[in-house]
Amino acid sequence: MAIDYAKIGLKVGLEIHQQLNTKAKLFCSCPPALFKEEPQITFLRRLRPTQSELGQVDPAAFFEFQKGMRILYEANRATSCLVEMDEEPPHPLNMEAVEVVLTAALMMNMQPIDEVHVMRKTVIDGSNTTGFQRTCIIASDGWIKVGEKTIPMQAASLEEDAARKTGEEDAGKTIRYRIDRLGIPLIEVATAPVIYSPAEAQEVALAIGMILRDTGKVMRGLGTIRQDLNVSISNGALMEIKGVQELDLIAKVVEYEVRRQLGLLQVKEELNSRGVKAEDLQQEFVDASAVFQQTKCKVIRKAMDKGQMVLAVKLPKFGGILKRELMPGFRVGTELSDRAKFWGRVGGIFHTDEMPNYGITVEEVEALRKTVGAGNEDAVVFVADTSENAHDALKAVVERAQEAIAGVPAETRTAKEDGTTRYMRPRPGAARMYPETDIPPVLLTSELMEKIRANLPEPGEKKVARLMKEYSLNEKLAKQVVDSGYAALLENIVKASSVSATTVAAFLTETLKALKRDGVQVENVADEQVLEIFRAVGAGELAKEAAADVFAWLSKHEDKSLNDAVENLGLRLLSKEELEVIVDRVVAENKRSIEELGNKAFGLLMGAVMKEVRGKADPDLVARLLRQRLR
Numbered sequence: 001m002a003i004d005y006a007k008i009g010l011k012v013g014l015e016i017h018q019q020l021n022t023k024a025k026l027f028c029s030c031p032p033a034l035f036k037e038e039p040q041i042t043f044l045r046r047l048r049p050t051q052s053e054l055g056q057v058d059p060a061a062f063f064e065f066q067k068g069m070r071i072l073y074e075a076n077r078a079t080s081c082l083v084e085m086d087e088e089p090p091h092p093l094n095m096e097a098v099e100v101v102l103t104a105a106l107m108m109n110m111q112p113i114d115e116v117h118v119m120r121k122t123v124i125d126g127s128n129t130t131g132f133q134r135t136c137i138i139a140s141d142g143w144i145k146v147g148e149k150t151i152p153m154q155a156a157s158l159e160e161d162a163a164r165k166t167g168e169e170d171a172g173k174t175i176r177y178r179i180d181r182l183g184i185p186l187i188e189v190a191t192a193p194v195i196y197s198p199a200e201a202q203e204v205a206l207a208i209g210m211i212l213r214d215t216g217k218v219m220r221g222l223g224t225i226r227q228d229l230n231v232s233i234s235n236g237a238l239m240e241i242k243g244v245q246e247l248d249l250i251a252k253v254v255e256y257e258v259r260r261q262l263g264l265l266q267v268k269e270e271l272n273s274r275g276v277k278a279e280d281l282q283q284e285f286v287d288a289s290a291v292f293q294q295t296k297c298k299v300i301r302k303a304m305d306k307g308q309m310v311l312a313v314k315l316p317k318f319g320g321i322l323k324r325e326l327m328p329g330f331r332v333g334t335e336l337s338d339r340a341k342f343w344g345r346v347g348g349i350f351h352t353d354e355m356p357n358y359g360i361t362v363e364e365v366e367a368l369r370k371t372v373g374a375g376n377e378d379a380v381v382f383v384a385d386t387s388e389n390a391h392d393a394l395k396a397v398v399e400r401a402q403e404a405i406a407g408v409p410a411e412t413r414t415a416k417e418d419g420t421t422r423y424m425r426p427r428p429g430a431a432r433m434y435p436e437t438d439i440p441p442v443l444l445t446s447e448l449m450e451k452i453r454a455n456l457p458e459p460g461e462k463k464v465a466r467l468m469k470e471y472s473l474n475e476k477l478a479k480q481v482v483d484s485g486y487a488a489l490l491e492n493i494v495k496a497s498s499v500s501a502t503t504v505a506a507f508l509t510e511t512l513k514a515l516k517r518d519g520v521q522v523e524n525v526a527d528e529q530v531l532e533i534f535r536a537v538g539a540g541e542l543a544k545e546a547a548a549d550v551f552a553w554l555s556k557h558e559d560k561s562l563n564d565a566v567e568n569l570g571l572r573l574l575s576k577e578e579l580e581v582i583v584d585r586v587v588a589e590n591k592r593s594i595e596e597l598g599n600k601a602f603g604l605l606m607g608a609v610m611k612e613v614r615g616k617a618d619p620d621l622v623a624r625l626l627r628q629r630l631r
């Protein structure tokens with residue numbers, strides 16, 4: 001059923017984080033690069049909640065701490081130093097990054113602030129070795145045009161990226177983070193919550209992405225841009241959705257979130273009409289292990305064999321509610337399960353709305369209902385784990401069920417690849433920022449601002465017109481090049497090689513798009529390597545038909561060179577002498593045809609030679625040699 005987004009009062013705000021392609025990280029001189037090899041250094045830390053300047057422990061931070069986590073950090077020497085390890089104070093702010101943010105901010109009509117103050121934002125999920133993320137506002141109060149609509153832009157900030165999670169151990173009690181990503185500069189731009197439909201959210205994100213790319217200083221590829229969405233509907237709640245990685249997914253994420261909230265509002269009405277009150281839901285947990293002594297359910301069997309227990313709780317009058325679908329493959333039961341996983345560290349929960357299932361029999365379900373004193377109108381949730389985990393899990397389940405009676409709880413959620421979202425953590429409190437005393441403020445002088453203003457990138461439309469004029473590209477191709485963000489690379493290639501702009505442009509747009517469709521990781525190939533490919537094409541060392549194969553090979557062999565690719569793919573061009581031998585042979589083999597056809601034999605011979613040397617010789621050279629020989 002189509003949703004009337006205006007009627008339900010949908011409001012979306014976007015927060016876009018994009019990694020900057022600067023020479024160094026934000027607070028040290030390490031390169032902003034990731035590594036794939038085994039780490040050279042690892043160290044273990046346990047994080048504590050930080051006392052903020054206001055003397056309060058942030059509630060969100062405290063909750064994270066309650067989980068009793070240990071963090072195992074991984075590093076190598078090429079991509080991190082003592083700053084990322086929090087063994088050395090941060091160096092002064094990277095001015096190259098400040099200039100990129102100022103450039104983007106001016107393109108979004110924002111007002112730069114006078115003086116940049118680095119602040120600390122409490123983060124204690126372990127993704128920052130310090131326990132906080134450094135961030136600074138660079139400009140505020142701007143606008144961009146998207147179609148006919150003016151979208152107010154709230155602010156542009158510069159932030160350090162966090163370490164990236166690479167795994168978990170000890171049933172989630174130890175988390176592994178790699179600190180190569182920590183400290184990579186991020187620009188963060190936020191819109192006001194004035195977006196009123198899923199499609200519009202995607203359009204605005206696209207427009208912002210284009211402006212950021214126009215600075216020529218942002219990274220490309222999956223994982224370099226992350227979109228956070230603030231989504232709310234009337235009567236629902238404000239949801240913070242983190243980490244949408246694909247632009248194309250934004251509309252779907254918003255739509256699913258709206259459906260989820262509408263579904264939760266229906267659940268609330270249903271529960272209210274059934275007369276359920278929050279106080280009816282009690283944290284009365286019953287040991288139901290006896291029910292499952294002979295069970296065929298593998299999960300429960302495994303837990304029992306380890307000496308763990310089955311703990312159950314009754315949710316009065318919740319019968320049938322937990323199986324209601326809120327998003328594809330996501331039910332009210334999933335809401336409870338996500339909370340149980342987060343707070344109770346359990347693998348998941350069972351509930352009577354999905355029974356009999358998973359090897360649990362009708363008889364076991366009946367016995368379970370009896371054990372907890374539940375009737376058919378009630379639901380029973382049960383979990384098999386250690387006593388501590390099981391209690392924490394069911395406590396979270398009861399709290400979530402109580403919230404269902406009130407409606408939609410405000411949460412921080414994380415976006416999945418299929419567009420659905422999952423519970424991530426409670427919404428953080430407001431008092432999360434305090435000044436970073438290790439870094440002096442930076443004055444944005446009028447000289448600096450003049451320099452930025454004088455070097456603003458050309459807006460998209462102007463660039464299209466210029467590419468058409470200077471490089472004789474047709475309008476479609478020029479537009480595609482600008483949209484792809486490859487305009488600067490195109491110009492560099494055309495200047496450095498004698499290859500025609502149209503050939504290069506078609507490669508950077510159509511060919512790369514096709515390669516991407518075929519699963520080639522195009523972002524693995526650096527601009528410099530693409531430039532080299534075309535330099536070789538221009539110099540007659542590589543057939544232009546072979547460029548795509550070379551590119552695809554390089555994407556899979558990141559530490560290899562163009563020469564390696566040419567060698568491995570057998571694409572080395574034949575020398576004139578080698579070609580002459582082949583031409584002579586083909587002519588000799590076709591002597592009779594030549595005598596019969598005379599000059600008309602050229603096409604036939606050309607085809608025969610090219611069949612042997614395609615991708616290894618320039619067709620023009622082959623034709624020249626063949627004509628000479630025929631004469």
Ligand SMILES: [Zn+2]
Pocket residue numbers: 025028029030079080081082083084
């Ligand atoms: Zn460093």
